[in-house]
Amino acid sequence: MNSGNNHGGQVDLLLRRGRIVTMDRRRRILVDGAVAVRDGLFAAVGPDREVSSSVTAAVTRDLKGALVHPGLVDAHVHAGNSELSRGLAPKDHADYGAVDGWLFAHRRPETDHLGALLSCMEMVMNGATAYSDTGGSFFLEETVRAVEKVGMRGMPGYVVLDDNPAVPGRDTSSGAMSEEEGEMLRASTGECLERLEDQMVRYPFRGGGRVRGAATLYGCMRCSDELLIGAKALAERHGAPMIMHQSWDPEEAAVSEALYGRRPVQHLDDIGVLDGNLTLVHMNHLDPAEVELVAGSGARVVHCPAASLRRGMGAVRSGAFPEMLAMGVSVALGSDGYSGRRDVLRQAYLAAVGFREFRGELPVLTGEAVLEMATLHGAKALGLEDEVGSIEVGKRADLVVHTLDRPEAHPRFRDPVDNLVYFRGSSTVDTVFVDGEAILDKGRFTRFDAEEAYRMIDEAAAAFEAGIGASTFAVWPLVD
Numbered sequence: 001m002n003s004g005n006n007h008g009g010q011v012d013l014l015l016r017r018g019r020i021v022t023m024d025r026r027r028r029i030l031v032d033g034a035v036a037v038r039d040g041l042f043a044a045v046g047p048d049r050e051v052s053s054s055v056t057a058a059v060t061r062d063l064k065g066a067l068v069h070p071g072l073v074d075a076h077v078h079a080g081n082s083e084l085s086r087g088l089a090p091k092d093h094a095d096y097g098a099v100d101g102w103l104f105a106h107r108r109p110e111t112d113h114l115g116a117l118l119s120c121m122e123m124v125m126n127g128a129t130a131y132s133d134t135g136g137s138f139f140l141e142e143t144v145r146a147v148e149k150v151g152m153r154g155m156p157g158y159v160v161l162d163d164n165p166a167v168p169g170r171d172t173s174s175g176a177m178s179e180e181e182g183e184m185l186r187a188s189t190g191e192c193l194e195r196l197e198d199q200m201v202r203y204p205f206r207g208g209g210r211v212r213g214a215a216t217l218y219g220c221m222r223c224s225d226e227l228l229i230g231a232k233a234l235a236e237r238h239g240a241p242m243i244m245h246q247s248w249d250p251e252e253a254a255v256s257e258a259l260y261g262r263r264p265v266q267h268l269d270d271i272g273v274l275d276g277n278l279t280l281v282h283m284n285h286l287d288p289a290e291v292e293l294v295a296g297s298g299a300r301v302v303h304c305p306a307a308s309l310r311r312g313m314g315a316v317r318s319g320a321f322p323e324m325l326a327m328g329v330s331v332a333l334g335s336d337g338y339s340g341r342r343d344v345l346r347q348a349y350l351a352a353v354g355f356r357e358f359r360g361e362l363p364v365l366t367g368e369a370v371l372e373m374a375t376l377h378g379a380k381a382l383g384l385e386d387e388v389g390s391i392e393v394g395k396r397a398d399l400v401v402h403t404l405d406r407p408e409a410h411p412r413f414r415d416p417v418d419n420l421v422y423f424r425g426s427s428t429v430d431t432v433f434v435d436g437e438a439i440l441d442k443g444r445f446t447r448f449d450a451e452e453a454y455r456m457i458d459e460a461a462a463a464f465e466a467g468i469g470a471s472t473f474a475v476w477p478l479v480d
């Protein structure tokens with residue numbers, strides 16, 4: 001990827017005078033930088049005095065010194081029906097299992113759409129331009145409609161898990177998925193493979209669109225070997241990545257040992273699924289041999305700190321993410337589902353501080369390392385490293401501009417990394433470009449009416465609240 005400024009001439013958009021964290025090979029930070037965009041791609045990136053004098057732009061924006069970085073990648077999110085109940089019925093509540101049944105019975109195309117819309121809006125407002133879901137959709141086209149409405153890149157997927165004989169009798173106290181939920185969601189192996197093929201045919205990974213299909217599975221010992229092997233073959237045939245949850249709780253290792261006499265990641269290797277096309281989400285509980293296997297395989301990992309912290313699952317206590325990064329494993333960041341807000345920079349902050357606190361060492365993961373996880377590694381987790389993840393000539397023009405109009409944006413120094421990771425986070429995200437199109441412009445969505453969306457989301461959520469019963473979960477009296 002050429003990061004120089006040798007593509008002058010006529011361009012569609014010129015962004016001048018930004019403080020640009022490029023994430024290019026040299027990790028240049030352009031203190032007074034500019035980018036030019038042509039046909040949705042970065043045509044020139046460099047110091048403002050060089051870029052601005054070499055191009056003629058249809059539209060020019062003066063960023064007046066605002067912070068700019070590549071569009072962030074939320075490498076693991078759930079976007080669908082269940083999003084409408086978050087904040088009402090927490091998954092860490094003892095009665096959560098009953099909620100699953102209600103939600104499943106009341107899933108409708110419109111609720112899938114509104115849940116996904118809420119998730120996508122939140123991701124973009126927090127600076128993400130691409131996400132992957134290991135399967136949160138019952139009505140995939142409704143999720144796709146939400147992704148397209150917002151205008152971000154999305155890799156949504158059907159819920160895909162089959163009849164792994166290891167599932168019955170499993171301890172579900174960790175709340176990854178209740179027995180009831182597993183029972184409702186599972187389908188036959190054949191049906192699961194049909195769903196995967198369907199999403200990869202309808203939304204081709206190599207088709208260049210903002211919505212891409214991949215082999216996205218539930219994982220976590222909930223899928224049979226036949227399904228995993230079949231999904232891998234489908235992923236290869238369609239040139240798409242395979243992505244699934246793995247090693248969320250320690251119980252998975254016990255299930256795998258009992259069933260196969262091997263640890264979970266060893267088993268994935270045994271059946272030929274563990275390779276450079278696989279992205280594994282969570283990976284909280286690996287033994288040293290599994291870490292070595294992952295490093296040798298080229299498989300990518302997604303760390304979801306908030307999801308683990310909320311439920312005490314051990315991502316910081318047991319996770320070997322700093323070690324995997326040191327071994328050359330690509331480790332991205334994900335907001336996941338019920339853990340809290342869809343915010344990659346929140347995950348970056350937690351990744352930066354969590355290991356220091358638990359291990360009593362500094363720095364373990366630096367601010368620079370967690371920004372690489374949020375951008376470059378995120379792009380790799382989605383198989384999009386040739387297209388996004390950095391601001392370089394030839395890549396797609398996905399970037400985030402922060403406002404100067406909040407205290408967290410000040411004081412401004414030439415090196416903005418510490419300020420971004422520990423002070424601003426996403427609080428100053430202002431304008432978000434995808435393919436050079438401003439899908440969020442000074443805090444306003446450009447493709448649809450956000451107020452109308454919030455109204456419909458709250459209406460649908462009110463029906464959820466009435467159906468599930470807020471009083472089941474409320475600790476303090478709700479007084480009308």
Ligand SMILES: [Zn+2]
Pocket residue numbers: 076077078134245336337
């Ligand atoms: Zn998840």
